[in-house]
Amino acid sequence: MSEIFGIPIQAFLGQLLLGLVNGSFYAMLSLGLAVIFGLLGIVNFAHGALYMIGAYVAWFSLEKFGLNYWLALIISPVVVGALGVLIERLFLKRLYKLDPLYGLLLTFGLALIAEGIFRDQFGVSGQQYPVPELLQGATNLGFMVLPNYRAWVVVACLSICLGTWFLIEKTSLGATLRASTENPALVQAFGINVPLMVTMTYAGGAGLAAMAGVLAAPVIQITPLMGSNLIIVVFAVVVIGGMGSILGSILTGVLLGLTEGLTKVFYPEASSIVVFVIMVIVLMVRPAGLFGKEK
Numbered sequence: 001m002s003e004i005f006g007i008p009i010q011a012f013l014g015q016l017l018l019g020l021v022n023g024s025f026y027a028m029l030s031l032g033l034a035v036i037f038g039l040l041g042i043v044n045f046a047h048g049a050l051y052m053i054g055a056y057v058a059w060f061s062l063e064k065f066g067l068n069y070w071l072a073l074i075i076s077p078v079v080v081g082a083l084g085v086l087i088e089r090l091f092l093k094r095l096y097k098l099d100p101l102y103g104l105l106l107t108f109g110l111a112l113i114a115e116g117i118f119r120d121q122f123g124v125s126g127q128q129y130p131v132p133e134l135l136q137g138a139t140n141l142g143f144m145v146l147p148n149y150r151a152w153v154v155v156a157c158l159s160i161c162l163g164t165w166f167l168i169e170k171t172s173l174g175a176t177l178r179a180s181t182e183n184p185a186l187v188q189a190f191g192i193n194v195p196l197m198v199t200m201t202y203a204g205g206a207g208l209a210a211m212a213g214v215l216a217a218p219v220i221q222i223t224p225l226m227g228s229n230l231i232i233v234v235f236a237v238v239v240i241g242g243m244g245s246i247l248g249s250i251l252t253g254v255l256l257g258l259t260e261g262l263t264k265v266f267y268p269e270a271s272s273i274v275v276f277v278i279m280v281i282v283l284m285v286r287p288a289g290l291f292g293k294e295k
Contacts, residue, residue, distance in 0.1 A: 007265055007266075009144070010144050011265070012265055013144045014144060015261045015262070015264050015265045016258065016261050016262065016265075017144070017146065017150060017261075018261050018264075019257045019258045019259070019260050019261015019262065019264070020154055020254070020257060020258060020261065021150050021153055021154060021219070021257070022257040022260060022261070023253055023254040023255065023256060023257015023258055023260075023261075024153055024154045024157035024158060024253070024254065024257065025153075025157065025212055025215070025216060025230070025253075025257075026233065026234055026237045026252075026253035026254070026256060026257050027157060027158065027161050027237075027249065027250045027251075027252075027253030027254050027257075028157045028160060028161055028208060028211070028212040028215075028253070029047060029048075029051060029208075029209060029212050029230065029231070029234040029237075029253075030234050030237040030238045030241065030249040030250075030252070030253045031161050031164055031165075031208060031246060031249050031250055031253075032044075032047055032205040032206070032208035032209045032212075033047050033205070033234060033235070033238050033249070034238055034241070034243070034244055034245060034246050034248070034249040035164070035168065035201065035204065035205045035208070035246060036201070036202060036205040037100075037238070037243055037244050038243070038244030038245070038246060039168075039177055039178065039180075039198075039201050039244075040092075040096070040198060040201060040202060041096065041100055041103075042092055042095070042096075042100065042103040042107070042202075043100050043101075043103055043104040043107070044103070044107050044202075044205065045104055045107040045108040045110075045111055045231070046087065046107035046108075046110045046111045046114070047107075047205070047209050047227075047231055047234070048111060048209075048226075048227025048228050048229075048230055048231030048234070049110065049111040049114040049115060049227050049228075050080050050083070050084065050206045050209035050210060050213075050227070051209040051210070051212055051213040051216075051226070051227045051230070051231075052114070052115070052118065052213060052222075052223075052224060052225075052226050052227035052228075053080055053083065053114065053118075053210065053213070054076045054077065054080050054209060054210025054211065054212065054213030054214055055076075055129070055213035055214060055216060055217045055222045055226065056118065056122070056127075056213075056222060057072070057075065057076040057079050057080065057210065057213075057214075058072035058073075058075075058076050058129060058213070058214045058217050059127050059129050059217060059222050061075055061076070062129065062130075068132065069129075069130075069132040069214070069218070070132065072214050072217075073211065073214050073215075076210045076211065076213065076214045077207035077208070077210045077211045077214075078207070079210070080206050080207060080209065080210030080213075081203040081204065081206050081207035081210070082203070083206065084202050084203040084204075084205065084206025084207070085199055085202070085203045087110065087202070087206075088198070088199045088202040088203070089199060091106055091110070092106070092107075092202065093195070093198075093199075096198075111227070111228065111231075115224045115225065115227070115228060118224035119224040119225075122224065124223060124224065124225065125223075126221030126222055126223040127221065127222040127223075128221065128222075129217035129218050129222060130218060131149045131218040132149075132218070135148045135149040135152050136148065136149070139151070149218055149219070150219070153215050153216075153219065156215060157212070157215065158250075158254070160208070160211065161250045162250070164208065164246070165246050165247050165250060168246060169246065169247070176192060176197065177197055177201060180192065180194045180197045180198065213226075213227075233275055234253075236256075236275050236276055236278075236279045237249065237252050237253050237256055237275070238252075238289075239279055239282075239283065239289060240252050240256065240275075240278060240279050240282045240289055240290060241253070241289050241290055241291050241292070242288055242289025242290060242291040242292025242293070243288075243289060243292060244292065245289060245291040245292050245293075247291065248289060248290060248291025248292065251291070252290060252291070256275050256278065259274060259275075259278070260274055260275060
């Protein structure tokens, strides 16, 4: 059997694939956080809860209404995006002129409330969501067996991430969004509804979290704590990439997922902390993050 650095090639590539899958989720979730912070200045600690709610919407749609995975990919972001509109209109719009700490505390409280409600309704044992029939099975690549669903997750997450980056950075809509947050009075003078743009931005970030939840549902157990377990790592990814840097969050998410996978091969004991070790080093060397703008 072929080996890489003394590790069987199947085991090595298997962990690398797992790291790439995790990195894709990190990229997609950190993208939503970066969009919300970069455009609104809100540190959205409720992002993990929105991710969890997105997975539960997919599960509930299947259990109660028989709606399949492909419909859930559309329905869940819409439902959670609508919830995001309510959160922004009822709570967050009052905090934009205050220190970001207030937004962090508010969204942290909302996340705890959501987790408590779902834990009360569904317990902590977790729900299973089946892999869609079209993506079941695996493909033998010769040097390893690649599960079809995991390949789909990587392609879908990265496509959504790059599409969102292109929309915000390279289109007139994205330019209007950025201008609305940097100089709202001037943009309003041109007849653009700035509050609506801000609300839709938060709703879009919430929808991204929900879509990540649907993509994750067949891979992991759906539990009320699935978001809180992941969001700490995702925040570390955003800090390393640079708060508000969209492309930085995407690239950092993928690279850190791969780093985590490789660490599980060579030094498994450190795999759960390697992201935070890198975060500390980056903050010491470059406080704005790898892709953030130094003030």
